[in-house]
Amino acid sequence: VGGAFWAGFVHENAQEELVLRPPGARPEEEFLAxxxxxxxxxxxxxxxxxxxxTYGVDVPVGTPYFxxxxxxxxxxxxxxxxxxCPTSALDLAQLKDESGELDVSRSRMGVAVVDYNNCIAAKGLRCDACVRACPYMGDAIFVDSRRNPRTGKHAMLVPVVDADYCTGCGLCEHACVTEEASILVLPREVALGRAGEHYELPAPDFTPEVPADEI
Incomplete structure (x- = not known):
């Protein structure tokens, strides 16, 4: 179900609204202008x-994406x-810390979203490839212990993304071991905003967290 959901989601939205831009990119309409x-x-x-x-790709011709x-x-x-960038379409001001130094961790190219219906960790198998690939492991993405609803007693360790820290770099998606990535980076306005008006994102049916003495 999860794979089918994301395939449908990407297919229905495989236009400019799913384009990922470089670090510092202004909001899409402003960026294109x-x-x-x-x-x-x-x-x-x-x-x-x-x-x-280029022509034939669902991205405005001549604009950068990844x-x-x-x-x-x-x-x-x-x-x-x-x-x-000579025009500040990639805005350095967004990427500077309080002292005026460049800080790439301030990039917000997108946000990673986990498809728990397809993620093998959410099926009870041990996998943390996406977590280990993240340069901000522990902040942008971390492992959470949950009770395995299939067995009723074993713990499973699932990846959880914190959108406040996720840069949208896609290192997690690149590292995902499933044939179709079970963690996808989407533009922030899609993953956190407009998608919610039209789509119900699949959520894992987890029971409460496992007490430490039961793990």
């Missing part, structure tokens, strides 16, 4: 993460893609 399609951010990326939209399952953002500390 500001980006001059120069490609300098793509050239500056040392990991070839960024691509430019696909985490293919190549995630590796969160360069000097954020060369944003620094290279």
């Amino acid at each position: 500001t980006c001059i399609r120069c490609g300098l951010c793509v050239e500056a990326c040392p990991y070839d993460t960024l691509e430019l939209g 696909e985490p399952r293919k190549t995630p953002c590796y969160l360069c500390e000097d954020i060369p893609c944003a620094v290279a």
Whole structure:
């Protein structure tokens, strides 16, 4: 069910609203009005993460985007893609801390959403690939102990994302071991906002947390 849900969700929304932009990108409408399609951010990326939209792809032609399952953002500390932007379509102000220094952890490219119906950890198997792939493990994503409803007594360890800390880099999605990723990075306005008006995201049917002495 979970895989079918996400396949349907992505299919129905496989247009511009699901595009993931580089660090510091302004809100989509403002970004499209500001980006001059120069490609300098793509050239500056040392990991070839960024691509430019072309004809036949559901991304405005000439604008930068990335696909985490293919190549995630590796969160360069000097954020060369944003620094290279000549128009502030990638806004450095969003990426600076209180002292004015660049802080890539302030990136909010999207937010990871776990498909618990497809995640093998939520089926009782031990897997923490997505958690270990996260550079902000323990904050942006962590493991939570839950009672296994299938056995009624064993604990299972499931990944939980904290949207307040998730950068949307996609390292978790890239690391997911299932054939179709069970954790997907979606634009924040979709994952946290507008999707809720039209879709009911699948939630795990977990019982209360397992007491420490029962694990």
